[in-house]
Each structure stands twice: as structure tokens, then as C-alpha cells.
Amino acid sequence: MENRKALDGKNRKEDPYSPKGDTKSVKIRAFGVTKIYPSANEPVYAIRDFNLEVEEGEFLCIVGPSGCGKSTFLRILGGLIAPTSGEVTLLPGKADVPLQSIVFQEYAIFPWKTVIDNVAFGLHMRGFPRQERREIAFDWLRKVGLVGFANSYPHQLSGGMKQRVSIARAFANNPEILLMDEPLGALDAQTRAVLQEELIHLWEDLRKTVVYITHSIEEAVLLGDRVVLMTAHPGTNKSEFWVPFKRPRSFALTSAPEFGRLTYAIWQDLQGEVQKTMEKQR
């Protein structure tokens, strides 16, 4: 936990990443994050010297070639892995809500719990009484269109529905920060488009701080306020792009010429890194 201590004023001044007269407050600050895994020959860098700053209420997307360590970084943010070096700070606001919740990559909803118990899981762990947590969970099931499946088990759901449960579980927990690890990565293109739009609506209602990992540039541009690119393995900062499109957004944005121009510009920047990854794998 020592890597996630709150910043006081003094610490903030010394930090090279402090905002320069910005009115918006910083919510997440990662500086020089490095994760090394020991291996037989030489230590393997999962992520190397990665810096990131996320403002409160910002939807930030991280895009990088496969194996660049973006999931590792998200797990570091989520407190599941400790970085080998570097500092990660999530600034807590209100005391009574959890700081962060993760929406996982694979179907990490519990197969042994019903849909509603899965959605209520975080609330349950935090000691909400049964009636109250079920009401909140039911509310979220309504929002993701799964009311009719409240008492079903995950194996009875389709992939898209399972991931809706996973998203509802995170939102129902009402965290200050949502960490999403390629939540739609395993879905087919059409289901993914539907869920992207749902995600936009859910987020635009609440404007929580989001760090969203994806390998899809289109998805990052459609959802995010800003896109941070990572280099090939070991991942570090490559570049970043502001996404200027107005909200509320919808899937229709993907047909706009500016959308195509921006995704292509990002692709041109990222292309070389993807090439490197492919050459390394060969």
C-alpha cells in the first residue's frame, strides 16, 4: 500500500508532474512506473518508466501493441501488483466510497453467484445490508437491461451479457475511479458496438474518472477524452492524442470524417510499435 499514499501539498510541489495552474484536479498520478519479473536468463521488463496523469472526471484510454504491459499497469493502479519501482498515487476524495474498482478482461464474474449477487458483490463485501445492496444492484441491472436475468447464473448468459454484469458490478460499487482492462476485447464486433454505446451513456451520466485499456484505436477514440499510446515491449510512453469530439457521443461518431482522420493519425504513430512486436514474436 505504500505506493498509493495520498499526496500532501509539499509532495505535490516536488513532483515533476504537477499541474501548471490547471483548475481541474488530478486524480491519478503515476511516475516512473517499472515492473520487472525475474526470469532465468535476465530480468524481464513488463513495463518501463511509464508516466501518467489523469484528471478527475477524465475518460483516459491507453492503447498499445499486445504484450506491452498495459494490463500490468492497470493491475498496478488497482493495487493487485506492486511496481518494482516508481510511484503510483490515486487521490482519495470522499471517505465512504471505494477509491477504485476494476472491470476485468475476461469473464471475471463469479460463476457460482447469480447475476444480481455478482452485481451486489462489492456492496456485500463492504457490509451493505442484503435488502439495500439488492436494490442498488437491481437498479444497475435495469440500466444494463438484465432485469429478467437477475436470478440466472452466468453460464446461462451470452458473452455480451456476462460483460454487462461485469460492468454493472463495477458501477454498482460506486467507486471514484473505474479501471477497465479491455472489457469488450473478447466480444464479437457487433456486440462490442452495442456495449460501447451503452458504456458511453453510463459514463456520461456519472463522469467518473476512467482508465480504459484497449487494443482498439477506434474504441479509444470513440470512448475517450484522451488516448495515451504505449511503445512495444517493454511498454513506456509513446505519445498522446486529445480527442476533441463533443459529448454526448454515440456510435454515429465513427462515421464522421474527423473520426477517421484521428484514428488514422493514431494508427500511423502506433504502426511502428506493432511492427516491432510482430518482429519480436517471429
Added chain:
Amino acid sequence: MKLRSWSLDIKNRDRLLSVGFPILLLALWELAVTLKWLDARFFPAPSTVAIALWNLIVNGELLGPFWLLPGKIRAGDWSGALKVFEEGHLWVSLFRIFAGFLLGAIPGIILGVIMGMNRTIRVAFDPVISAIYVLPKIAILPLVMLVFGIGEISKIVIVGIASFFLVLINTTAGVRDIEPIFFEAGYNYGANRWQMFHHVIIPGALPIIFTGLRLSLGTALIVIIAAEFVAAKFGLGYLIWFSWQTLLTENMFAGLVIIMILGALFTSGLQAIEHRLMPWQREERPATVDVSDVKSAKT
């Protein structure tokens, strides 16, 4: 659209086969004894075995003098009622099996979870457990009797030892088999140690724990019969052994039938419990396709 009626037909055919073929075998057996193809002294006919079974019940050998029960209960003679059960081979074996099973399974699950979660303990215990596990449990019956005497305790203990290792090994495997992402999800959503145990570890490992329980109940049956062969004056194993020594083969076969019924009851009983405890495992599986059903396989 013939498919529907065809699949219904094959279901009925399967049902008919699974009931009809065993009946056919029994009928053949009966016929073979009647025609003296089989020696009735060694292989008594199914009808003879059925009569022997009936006699064992009415003379109180199998179930004890159960007709005395209502009177004893009315008189409030509880120790007398208990004595009725102590004289029936079936009850004696059942008690040994279940007492031993509980004695072994509960610590097996507890230590299994600990070993599944804790690397240090697992690595230290693993060689010892693997070494004892391969030992046929009945081989240590003499040792157990040295320690616990020749009474009831040593029979329960030997069943307990046999159950313990099977449940332990399967529980450890079950906990190790849980996807790490479930632990990550539990931790990220704020589960403490106890909550992790209750909401992630136990339900996650339960299917394989039940595999262990099923195996150990089967082994318990084997071990107790074997132990009763050599070191008991009551129990199904003793009934079979004694019937063999006195050449009452129809009683011997009756004992085998009882054991078969017990085995089937144990399996279906555990399945019912599994069904209740793990509703998420209830799945309508699609009908499996046999190789002979696939047209191209015929070429």
C-alpha cells in the same frame, strides 16, 4: 423435420436397452442354473439369492430384530432400541462408514484448503502425503489395531484415514484450480480473508471437493468390507466372509447385492447434495454424438 421424432425414438430405445439388457442377463443366469450349466453351489440362481436376501431380513441378521423397535420405543427403552441396530450387519457397516467418513473428510477439507492457499505448507506436506497416499490403506490395519485396539474405534479410524487423504488431495487440487482472476476480483472488491474464503475459495473449489468426497465414500466402502473380513464379528464384510466359510453362497451373493445397492445409493445421494449445493453447475448438456451416429465415420 424427421429429426425430432428420431431423437425421441433413440431416447426411448436407450431407456429400454439400459433396463432390458440387465434383466436379460439375470434371466440368462437363472436359465443357466436351471439347465445345470452353472453349478448352483457356487453360482446360486438370482431367485435363490432373492430368497436368501429376504430370509436375512426377516431373521434379523441384516437389519437386526427391527420388529422389536416399536415396543422398545413405546417403553422408552432407548438403549434397547440402539441394541437392535447393533445386531444388524447393515447398520453396523453403515455406522462405521459414515463415522469414519466424517472423521476423515472434515479435517481433509480444512487441511486441503490450507494447503491450497499456502505454498510453504503445501511444499512441506506434499511429499509426506504423496508417500502415505500410495499405501493401500488396508495394509495399515494391523498398525491401526495396535494403536486403537481391536474394537470399533480402529475400524472407524481406518475408514477415516482412507477418506482423509482422498478428500485432502482433491480439495488442494480444487483450490489450486480456481482461476486467479477470481481472487483478483475478490481482492479488488474489498473481500477480507473470511469473505474470500466464503465467497471465492469454497464455492470455487466445491466441484472438485465433491469429486474427492465421492471417491472417498467409494473407498470407505472397500476398506470397511476388507477390514470386516478379517477383524469383525458384525458387518457386511463379516456376513460375506462367514457365508463363504460355511459355504452359504446365496447369503454371500445377498451381501454383494446389498453392497451394490449401497454404492448406488451413496453415489446418487451425493449427486443430490451436489445438485442442491451447486445450482450453478446445473447445465442442460446437449445430447452427445457417438462415432457410430456420424455418417462419414462409416466409410
